[in-house]
Amino acid sequence: MSTEFSAETELRSAVERLPANSLKPLRQSALTGFLKTGFPGVKQEDWRYTNLQAAVTLSQRWLSADRGSIKKLPDSAASVLQQLQEQIEADWIVVASGQAFLDGSTISDADISVRLLSTDPQAAEQINTADPLSSFNAALMTDGLVIRIASNSVIKRPVAILLFDDSDTAAALSNARIVIDAGVNSSCQLLEIHRSHGAAEQFSNTVSQVNLQAGSTVALTRIQDREAHHLHTGRVAARIGADASFNITSIDIGGALIRNDVAIDLAEAGADVTMNGLYLASDNQHIDNHTRVDHRVGPSTSSEEYRGLLNGNARCVFNGKAVVHIGADGSDAQQSNHNLLMSDKAEIDTKPELEIYADEVKCSHGATVGQLDPVSLFYLRSRGLDKDQATRILTSAFATKIIEESPVAAAHDYLQQRSKACLERIIAGDSK
Amino acid sequence: MLKIRNLHASIKGTEILKGLSLEVNAGEVHAIMGPNGSGKSTLAQVIAGHVDYEVTSGSVTYQGKDLLDLAPEMRAREGIFLGFQYPVEIPGVNNTYLLKAALNAKRKHLGLPEVDAYEFMKLIREKMKLMEMDPSFLKRGVNEGFSGGEKKRNEILQMALLEPTLAVLDETDSGLDIDALKVVANGVNTLRSPERGIILVTHYQRLLDYIEPDHVHVLSGGRIIRSGDKSLAHDLEERGYDWLSEAVSA
Ligand SMILES: Nc1ncnc2c1ncn2[C@@H]1O[C@H](COP(=O)(O)OP(=O)(O)O)[C@@H](O)[C@H]1O
Ligand SMILES: [Mg+2]
Numbered sequence: 001m002s003t004e005f006s007a008e009t010e011l012r013s014a015v016e017r018l019p020a021n022s023l024k025p026l027r028q029s030a031l032t033g034f035l036k037t038g039f040p041g042v043k044q045e046d047w048r049y050t051n052l053q054a055a056v057t058l059s060q061r062w063l064s065a066d067r068g069s070i071k072k073l074p075d076s077a078a079s080v081l082q083q084l085q086e087q088i089e090a091d092w093i094v095v096a097s098g099q100a101f102l103d104g105s106t107i108s109d110a111d112i113s114v115r116l117l118s119t120d121p122q123a124a125e126q127i128n129t130a131d132p133l134s135s136f137n138a139a140l141m142t143d144g145l146v147i148r149i150a151s152n153s154v155i156k157r158p159v160a161i162l163l164f165d166d167s168d169t170a171a172a173l174s175n176a177r178i179v180i181d182a183g184v185n186s187s188c189q190l191l192e193i194h195r196s197h198g199a200a201e202q203f204s205n206t207v208s209q210v211n212l213q214a215g216s217t218v219a220l221t222r223i224q225d226r227e228a229h230h231l232h233t234g235r236v237a238a239r240i241g242a243d244a245s246f247n248i249t250s251i252d253i254g255g256a257l258i259r260n261d262v263a264i265d266l267a268e269a270g271a272d273v274t275m276n277g278l279y280l281a282s283d284n285q286h287i288d289n290h291t292r293v294d295h296r297v298g299p300s301t302s303s304e305e306y307r308g309l310l311n312g313n314a315r316c317v318f319n320g321k322a323v324v325h326i327g328a329d330g331s332d333a334q335q336s337n338h339n340l341l342m343s344d345k346a347e348i349d350t351k352p353e354l355e356i357y358a359d360e361v362k363c364s365h366g367a368t369v370g371q372l373d374p375v376s377l378f379y380l381r382s383r384g385l386d387k388d389q390a391t392r393i394l395t396s397a398f399a400t401k402i403i404e405e406s407p408v409a410a411a412h413d414y415l416q417q418r419s420k421a422c423l424e425r426i427i428a429g430d431s432k
Numbered sequence: 433m434l435k436i437r438n439l440h441a442s443i444k445g446t447e448i449l450k451g452l453s454l455e456v457n458a459g460e461v462h463a464i465m466g467p468n469g470s471g472k473s474t475l476a477q478v479i480a481g482h483v484d485y486e487v488t489s490g491s492v493t494y495q496g497k498d499l500l501d502l503a504p505e506m507r508a509r510e511g512i513f514l515g516f517q518y519p520v521e522i523p524g525v526n527n528t529y530l531l532k533a534a535l536n537a538k539r540k541h542l543g544l545p546e547v548d549a550y551e552f553m554k555l556i557r558e559k560m561k562l563m564e565m566d567p568s569f570l571k572r573g574v575n576e577g578f579s580g581g582e583k584k585r586n587e588i589l590q591m592a593l594l595e596p597t598l599a600v601l602d603e604t605d606s607g608l609d610i611d612a613l614k615v616v617a618n619g620v621n622t623l624r625s626p627e628r629g630i631i632l633v634t635h636y637q638r639l640l641d642y643i644e645p646d647h648v649h650v651l652s653g654g655r656i657i658r659s660g661d662k663s664l665a666h667d668l669e670e671r672g673y674d675w676l677s678e679a680v681s682a
Contacts, residue, residue, distance in 0.1 A: 374484075379520045379574075382480050383530065383590065384508035384537035393533075397524025397573075 030138035098174030117144030151183030219407030511597030617642030
């Protein structure tokens with residue numbers, strides 16, 4: 001479906017004004033691609049519940065500011081970084097306003113190479129522009145971040161990427177691009193921490209593409225913890241090679257309108273993915289998680305568990321699609337989505353989808369939507385805990401499983417603390 | 433300590449308790465027996481304050497206060513403890529966490545300082561020894577993956593820690609082998625004191641061999657149809673409940 005993009009002139013000139021590095025031709029072709037489609041509309045099945053076109057009416061307002069020429073890491077980003085460094089043991093890189101700052105990177109391991117996309121022609125060649133938001137991202141990226149893990153290396157210390165956007169005055173648009181390449185038989189742990197600041201409007205559209213070469217293991221925990229009035233779309237696309245294993249957990253505890261896409265390509269035999277997620281939503285938050293896993297070769301394995309807790313007028317969407325292609329015999333795809341509704345005005349649309357074209361496949365999926373278990377609630381109260389405390393304990397028990405199973409242990413305490421604070425806020429909204 | 437007068441209670445519009453009266457004084461142990469479905473658990477849940485049960489008439493006073501006015505957590509803090517017939521599993525909520533939170537909620541209510549982690553561990557270890565429970569249970573989720581017998585022991589462990597003034601134990605003996613039954617009975621007997629009241633809901637005479645009741649009541653059709661001393665339990669064991677029901681309706 002083709003949608004006319006209303007701010008074409010402004011968009012063209014915004015692309016023109018980006019720094020004249022080697023990415024220019026790539027941006028131009030991505031722009032051409034994007035202009036053919038525009039943002040996805042609600043008539044597209046995958047976007048039925050999330051009206052991005054209405055939420056992001058791109059105009060002069062968004063596209064006028066020059067954001068490509070920030071030379072120094074903004075102070076606000078530096079102070080968030082400092083706080084995080086005190087809480088999570090990791091090596092750090094900051095991407096501020098969509099632009100990677102290698103200067104402040106604390107990575108010293110010789111087995112990790114960190115570069116800007118504009119200096120890595122091989123990575124630039126593989127930039128993914130398969131969907132409208134990836135095209136939009138490529139058209140407007142200032143520069144991307146490329147992280148390569150050397151073959152046969154085991155990276156012990158997590159690599160944490162802080163994606164930070166600040167929009168104190170003008171509406172801010174950012175398009176971060178992260179490229180990860182895990183070499184043969186390597187293993188690493190990554191964190192994507194999304195934070196934002198500022199009273200103005202903000203739309204961040206990030207794309208991470210991960211390539212897992214044969215026998216590699218990549219752990220990625222993604223925490224989207226943006227301010228309550230900011231919009232965000234995020235895509236993680238991974239290609240998983242032979243006997244490689246990808247473990248991703250996506251946690252959403254912030255933002256106004258959020259759309260996440262996780263697209264997994266189990267490309268070779270023995271490829272494996274675990275994708276879990278947690279979304280905690282209240283007020284008028286809208287959080288949409290779409291995941292898709294393609295089992296192209298058998299045997300390959302996928303397992304997925306997303307959990308959501310909704311209060312107020314929150315609206316959430318879960319759509320998990322597993323496609324087991326012809327020939328992907330002996331594959332295993334497990335999927336589940338559990339939701340707790342704390343208010344009768346909150347709404348969840350959950351849809352697990354399985355398409356199976358292969359033989360000897362093991363698949364299961366299930367979705368539940370419910371309230372806090374009244375039996376457990378009474379049990380706790382009968383032990384002297386008041387209703388609020390009992391509610392807090394039970395909601396946190398529901399959320400904690402996803403955090404405890406998230407693959408980067410160094411971030412567990414931080415995640416527990418952030419999700420606890422978020423739950424406090426969400427439950428407080430319940431008392432009205 | 434507890435006075436129940438002409439209590440009528442229903443669930444989802446069905447009346448279960450139909451004019452039940454019972455008085456428990458400090459220092460007494462009362463056994464409540466009766467056929468399945470007679471309303472024993474309903475009585476226990478109403479005393480603990482379960483919101484699903486509606487009290488349509490009658491009164492319950494506890495230590496001179498109107499019990500029915502109190503939220504379940506306030507009843508607990510005021511010294512009422514219900515040992516559930518079917519203790520719920522709560523994965524993700526740590527057993528130690530619950531025990532400590534429960535103890536401190538009560539202490540706070542009584543104006544006592546909260547116990548710190550060290551004091552708490554000392555106390556709970558002692559109680560676990562009494563219940564012959566392995567300390568590893570503390571690390572697990574509340575009743576998570578516990579066997580039927582382990583769940584019941586865990587209930588009595590909670591009771592031993594909270595030292596209630598009035599304990600209502602709903603079929604704590606069912607599903608226990610003889611050794612576990614002795615441990616549970618020992619836990620209850622340890623609590624027995626002139627200041628405390630205990631209501632034992634049970635199906636079998638067996639438990640009463642280890643915990644000697646002062647009074648035995650037979651509950652049938654939502655009412656107490658016969659009260660007596662412990663010899664009544666022996667009669668029931670031999671003759672079943674039918675002779676009583678017949679005697680009543682005759
Ligand atoms: N949630 C409920 N909804 C409807 N009826 C119930 C419910 N709980 C218990 N009852 C009914 O109440 C009656 C008494 O149950 P209960 O108090 O559990 O008996 P007992 O413990 O003596 O076996 C039974 O007939 C049972 O079916
Ligand atoms: Mg019962």
